[in-house]
Amino acid sequence: MNYRFLRDNLLIVIVLSSLFACHRKRVLREREIVGDVRQLSEVIPENITERLEYIADNQDVMEDSVPAISSAVLNYFYQQSNNNPVWSSEGVLDGQADSMFYYIMHADEAGLRPADYHSAALERAITQVRDDAAAKKDATLWAQIDVMMTDAFMKMVTDLRFGTGPRDSITLRKDSVYSDTLLTNYLTSALHQHIIGPTLRAQEPQYQGYQLLKSAWTNFKGKYSLMKWDSLPLSYTDTSAFRQQLINRLVQSGHLDTSGGHSADTALMKKGIKAFQQEFNMYEDGQAGKKTLQALNKSFADWEAQVAVNMDRWRKLPDSLPQRFIMVNVPGYRMDLWDSNMVVVTSKVIVGAPRTRTPLLNSRMTNFVMYPYWRVPYSIAIKEMLPAIKKDRGYLAKKNLEVINGNGDAVDPGSIDWNKLNKNYFPYVLRQMDGLENSLGIMKFNFMNKYSVYLHDTNSRGLFGNSYRALSHGCVRVQQWDSLSMYLTKGDTRHPRDSMRKWLANGEKKQIDIQRGVPIYFRYFSAEGRDGRLVFHEDIYGEDKVLRKQMKR
Template identity: 30%
Template structure:
């Protein structure tokens, strides 16, 4: 995945031919070489070299170099192309090639924006910096971005070698102990992404333990249930062509270009496409727990905010949508529903209303001037703690009494909020530097069963993102599930 090389002799000849016709901006041989090199290398960032006039520059270059006396308009045109390429490439690296608002309306994260008068800003940088440094400094500084670039280079290499071909099996499933020709093709397919080509068993068609171990790693890296068996879902993912994976990586590089360059020294990151919540401090992960996000009908939006407090033993005020779709129909079906669920009906001023005094027959979804609140305790869907950060979507992070859903590998069941597996551990983690709230004291407050608000001494930025591919420091790629089907539009827009 190394950079494409530009022939330095050609640049020298081009520069000499254009001679004294050049304006001060481009009257510098190395600057021209760096610009052309940067265009050649745009694909390393998942961008397309021809968006930056590569073929026009190459054609014009041949014409200028091969003529005895180049036409002044050709030289002028070359400068225009180089200047425009610099303007476009610098702005795409700094804030993305596409506009998140039009490509992904759900994306509301604090983004990178270009400063006013971008072209004069870039020109002013030229007087003191060389082009490769300028562009390098505009690229997202996030480690995730650099890691994805490594993954992109590796996948491009696989593509250059001809990709991994298609994979399919005639059997309903492949599992350990079986002997079949499809097992040999499974080995071949896994060798591409698990990189284990040295491994040559005596019997390639036998599904043995080392192959199962490799398959489990593959499943973990692709958001599949890691059961070591090739069933329908795993077979489908094994058959995704390398080109599609490259496009997914490119789409996620673009998402990182949209994301604000400073997420904070210490922040919480929820990736809705890999169902995890992580706490990051100075680029290192300090805490991680599984998360459940919104269904495709009630999607968790992408946004940034700041967590300022948590609530122990929270009450749950039923959101209007859930009240309309779920709760009111259940009350009408079962008069004991409110008691079973420990729910109260309140007027807008907070005073309590007797359920019996309401004529439930006349309640329509638009005419219900009350709130319904579920008291803290057993069965409350927010569990023992909720974490609050201001946002217009009514989204927060909370505990949950229903644990079974966390074991599923695709976790999009909520109505938009983020439910987490180890909520109490997150609470302890966020309070670890607060002497007033030792783990013991926290547990006592929870056991009391009363609602209690704890303000964080140091508020923590929260970023809820949607990233369908990521990579580790070695450039090993991991793919999530595009549960909200947002990749396609972005991939199309990038072309």
């Protein structure tokens, strides 16, 4: 007999057995019924210990398949109480457990998902201990409730403060996690002082914009959460059949009333479409066009997700912003200048088209220029202007453009062989002279950024009347440029208002340095709250779609 062979194989069996034993998932006991509820305090700690070990062995996933915040912080918290329960006593839930359970079941009102906080498992377990006499004496069930409640509190505190979406290059909040000690202190204090609700609410953004969005979302949810509606085809040939489908869809969401013998004629149907378009912030033409049909086909869950991603964007801001700042909401086509918690200047804006997006950024406005030159960006000069110049040499004069060489000198356009120029060889800069026809208009507002974008007036002011205003090459055109410039120099004795008016009237080219640089933020809020109702904006750049995927919404 080959004893060496047997010995080696026996060693392999022992090693493999050890490995399998190490990776075998710990099994939780199903029930542990005590004779009297007063005995629960003796048995629950052992069950809590078992659950904490289970979570650690199961890669921080709890028994309901929902990830825990971390086994480390849960262990740290329970070490402070010797693994005793903190949410119940002798078979009775503490009042703070009721508060916690309420916030879990209503997490969606803050843009969070109840399922992330063990809502289903907790609802089952709490129902059992309340309705079933035997379950009331089950130590395993009370341990499950305790650990899940603790985990839910810690996760919700974290998510309400920092959000569930990823941090990005414009996230202003410097911190991103709470320490184990701080989470433990939060929960301990909240339980002892009976302030679970206030503690959770204190984590949410206190900005007016967030609070208005949250309030409007609650109203929207109350109106639409229980409604069901049919989907409509985006393309159709049978006009009569489609008309009936459209009527049914508008009736289902309460935008059309055909009761009381009212026939849904064309005029009434158009009125219903307009009612829907008005509520969902769309161009009110009464026509079931592509964008309107897409909006009609959105489910309640789609609208809910759009609100959730925008709540998350508010959580990426710090606890407070400067006293004075400019906020540009790109999909909302609006600029607001805030001063001392009030909007002092507001304006419609035109932003970058989807192919030439306005970037999201943080910066500080330092100056503005009256009657500026426009140095045409290279991409525009090559892609748009060079082909036009090759077709028509008079294009430069029509657009008030001059050609500047590498030395900064103006060059006679007639001396250039334009047919030899292309994207690989273009040793010039095109500069549009100042004046009313300048693409930048009368004023340009400067702030440092790597994208070479700025705020400016425009010579195409009629475009501010459009409902869709994603039309620029990336810079932001401001309708109320005059009000903005006057407020930025308010109280600045170097630039009296009378002098500013005089310079503008005379067409003088001036650079005005702002006495105190003003922080400026470009953000992407596609849902807002106004007067208790939600205002949705089109996801012009697909940013919502990306964030929904990252947040698994």
